[in-house]
Amino acid sequence: MQGAAAAARSILTQLHEVMAARTHVQAKLNRIVDVIGEALDSEVCSIYLLREGMLELYATRGLNQSAVHVTRLGVGEGLTGTIAENIETLNLDEAATHPEFQYRPETGEEKFHSFAGVPIVRRERAVGVLTVQHVDKRKYEEVEIEALQTVAMVLAELIHNAGLVDGEMLGERPESHSGQLVLEGLRLVKGLAFGKAVFHQPRVNIEHTVAEDTEAERQRVYLAFDKMREQIDHMTGQAEFGVGGEQEQVLETYKMFAYDEGWSRRINEAIDSGLTAEAAIERVQQRTRMRMREISDPLLAERMHDLEDLANRLIRIVSGQLGTAATMGLHGDSILIAKNLGPAELLEYDRRRLKGVVLQEGSLTAHVVIVARAMGIPVIGRVRNVRALIREGDLVLVDGDAAQVTVRPGQGVLSAFEARFAQKQERKAAYAAMRDIEPFTRDGTRIEVMMNAGLRDDVAMLAVSGADGIGLYRTEFQFLVSAALPQRDRQTRLYRDVLETAGSKKVIFRTVDIGGDKSLPYLASETSRQDENPAMGWRALRLALEREGLMKVQARALLEGAAGYELNVMFPMVSEVWEFDAAKAVFEGQLEFLKKHKHKLPSVIRYGVMLEVPSLAECLDLLLPKVSFISIGTNDLTQFLFAADRANPMLAERYDWLSPSILRFLRRVVLGCTGHPVDLGVCGEMGGRRLEALALIGIGIRRLSITPAAVGPIKELIRKVDTREIGEAMAGWLANPPENMRAALLEWAEAHEIEVE
Incomplete structure (x- = not known):
């Protein structure tokens, strides 16, 4: 034949x-x-x-x-x-x-x-x-x-x-096809959401399969290949990927597929058969997908997924459909499906309609997770083959609490989920009713409940949540979502807007925490480092002190933006007291410059630190006379104390925040600050969980900075607590730890009719 x-x-x-x-x-x-x-x-x-x-x-x-x-x-x-x-x-x-x-x-x-x-x-x-x-x-x-x-x-x-x-x-009617499917993943941001599946990079619908002019179709594919290879070369050359290591091997494999002559030859043969360029690429991919189903080697299967990604990219180029779902607009409540996302890409979506995100990749420390948490959008990552198992329009239930995705749910499952969702909404409404109620404990102790923020729009949550102020404003968000280093005037406008919106409520600005896993391509230079363990690497204040120009610009922007307001500046990742001194000196230098040139200045300037590196706790006596406040960063502190990378899914749930190791450390810091005019608080996810917050109050913490969504539940909890009772219980447990601290605390809360789940 x-x-x-x-x-x-x-x-x-x-x-x-x-x-x-x-x-x-x-x-x-x-x-x-x-x-x-x-x-x-x-x-x-x-x-x-x-x-x-x-x-x-x-x-x-x-x-x-x-x-x-x-x-x-x-x-x-x-x-x-x-x-x-x-x-x-x-x-x-x-x-x-x-x-x-x-x-x-x-x-x-x-x-x-x-x-x-x-x-x-x-x-x-x-x-x-x-x-x-x-x-x-x-x-x-x-x-x-x-x-x-x-x-x-x-x-x-x-x-x-x-x-x-x-x-x-x-x-x-996607919910009725193929039956219900339950997928497991990694919990990145808690919460419940449901909506129709939308692909971040939607597959191109091929409407014309038979070619009118074979040579014209071939030329379209040649041009698309050239453009795709140019994109891949640019991607592999980006400084943010660094040199060496597993990520370079992955990108080189990706590049190898892009230049694979066998792949391009098979597409050409499909065009020879009379197909359009788009149909020819899809035809070859159908063959690849059939082969993928026969592959048992997970490594080889993963490489075949790389080829699938490239084919989708090539089809989008050849068809001219390069936009994402964000640029095309969402229609109704949507669950975004993607291999991975950047923070800027997430921010492009309509927040009113984007309800949840499901990622094939993703990690606890990914930039997009930080932004999603600030936006209150549940995220589940590490869902294997998610883009093959879910299709556009499928009804998807996202249970961020259980790290579970249900696709095409049956009516019974959907009804139960909707009931849970409605219950959560009712509780949210009850918490919202407490917005203007001050969080005093039963024995009259005032606990300061502040919120974390990082986006301009987050500040509006101050009024909605009833938080006492912003205990952590992550200034690096502006850097993460920008294509180039934000200029001083842009930074100044942002800080001014935040303070004006906050009004009389306190705002604590944390200087940029970038570097390590939050690498920015536009800051790459000969001084950039590819850390094997980025969380403990060249990041935050370490990087800022090295790049003095970066810190000077931010210091000037904060001082000018806060003119007439109280300015609270917090330095991250301080390991030794001299680092705090060096950072403060940069600000004092800019302050002198502004004074000399008759600029309007902040009414008050208060300096503080994030205590997240354990070594700083050994120098509290040297640090306390120099600072106005200390915020304990429980997320990083936990991984440093346990030598456990929280981005590693095998370790993410291994160590408990209610471990005696953590609580004893925190209690020692509380006692070390007692008698000094220094505000001490906890800043991190730990303070936003009701049982953990109960323990923190019990060891003497009186200021919490948490996500806006947690403010209502924590205020409601505080009003049920007697600090003397929980303080006595915690003192006993820390002196003689029970076998399971969490279980002991749960039992105590139940006995005192305090709901903590």
Whole structure:
């Protein structure tokens, strides 16, 4: 037989004429099975389409015509159903020997022995099956199978345009297709959300599969390859990826695929068969996906996913559809599905409609997680094969508390989730009612409840949440979401806006905590470092003191932005007292400059530190006379105390915040600050959890800075606590720790009728 491309081109030429004819779709399909059967010299050619959840024989050449619209098979039933269920090709010299073979007497197929079938695929789901059969016992040649697969792709377009298959297969009722699916992942941001799945980089819908001009299509692919390779070269050359290590190997593999001549040759062969550029790329990818299902080696499977990413990129380039879902706009409540995201990309989305994020990758320290937490959007990461298991329009439930994603939920599961969601909303409303109530304990102790922020819009949550102020304003967010280093005037405007919006409420600005895992490409230079453990590397104040110009600009912007206001400046990652002295000296130098030039100055300037490096606790006696406040950063402090990288999923849940090690350390800091005019507080996720907050109050912490969403629940908790009672209990436990501190604290809270979950 002629080559695969020639065979497919011969069939497609005739199919193009059939599709262009002004006849009913049934007549077209009847003609198409004749064309395919004649071209492949096959006595039988049949088309099955998915209708009402069953594969219905819709057109045939060679089988009994009385079986058309009568013979129906379930997905997974018989050879045809197996092809649809597994989205795989079958090629058998004796059909009856296959374990899934089923005989249907009404079709008259008993005299045919050989069988081949390929799935008709639309949006990565089988919407039908194309089969051929022959009297002789022979396997169909590879070129014949290739031709069938190419023709099936064109059939998918015809079937879709005619609206012949079940609505849910095309995304109209996704929740009813394929049944419920529960996926596990890594909890990145807690919370509940539900909505329709939206891909950050939506797959391009290929509407035209048959080419008018083969050479024109080939040129489009050549140009797209050039542009894609240019993008990949730029990506691999970006300084943020550094030199050496696993990430370089991954990117080099990615680059290898981009330049793979075999891949581009197969796309060219698909164009030779008569397909458009987009359809040719998709045709090759369909073959790749079928191979992926047979791969058991996880490393090789991951590399095949890289090729899938590149193919999607190439299709977007060749079609000119380069926008993300953000630029196209969201329609209704949406759950964003992505391999990974940057913080700037997340901020492009409409916050009113973006309800949750599901990532194939992602880590606890990723920039996008920090921003999502500030936005109050639940995020689940490390969900394997998420983009293959979820499709556009699927109803998705995101349980950030349990790190669970439910796709296409059944009605019972959906109702239960909605009830949980409604309960949470009711509790939120109850907490909102406490907005103007001051958080005094039962024994009259005032606990300061502040909130964390990092975006300009976050400051508006001050009024909504009823927080006492902003205990941590992460100034690095402006740097993370910018394509270039923010100029001083931009920084000044931001800080001014924050203070004006906060009004009389206190704002503590933390100087930039960048470097390490928060690398910024535009700050790369010969002094950049690729840290093996970025959390403990060249970051935060260490980097800022090295890049004195960066810190001087921020110091000047903060001093000018706070003119007439109280300015609270906090330095992160201070390990020794001299680092605080050096950082303060930068600010004092800029202050002298502004005084000299008669600039308006802040009414008061207070300096403080983040205590997150354990070594600083050993120098409290030296530090306390120099500072106005200390904020204990429990997130970093925990990983440093336990030598446990919190970005490592194997360690993320291993060490408990209610461990005696942590609580004893914190209690020692509290006692060390007692008697000094220094405000001490806790800044971090630990303070936003009710049971952990109870323990912190018990060891003497009187200021908490937490996420805006946690302010209401923590204020409500405070009003039920007697500091003397919990203080006595904590003192006893820390002197003689119980086997399980968390269990002991839970039991105590229950006995005192304090709800902590």
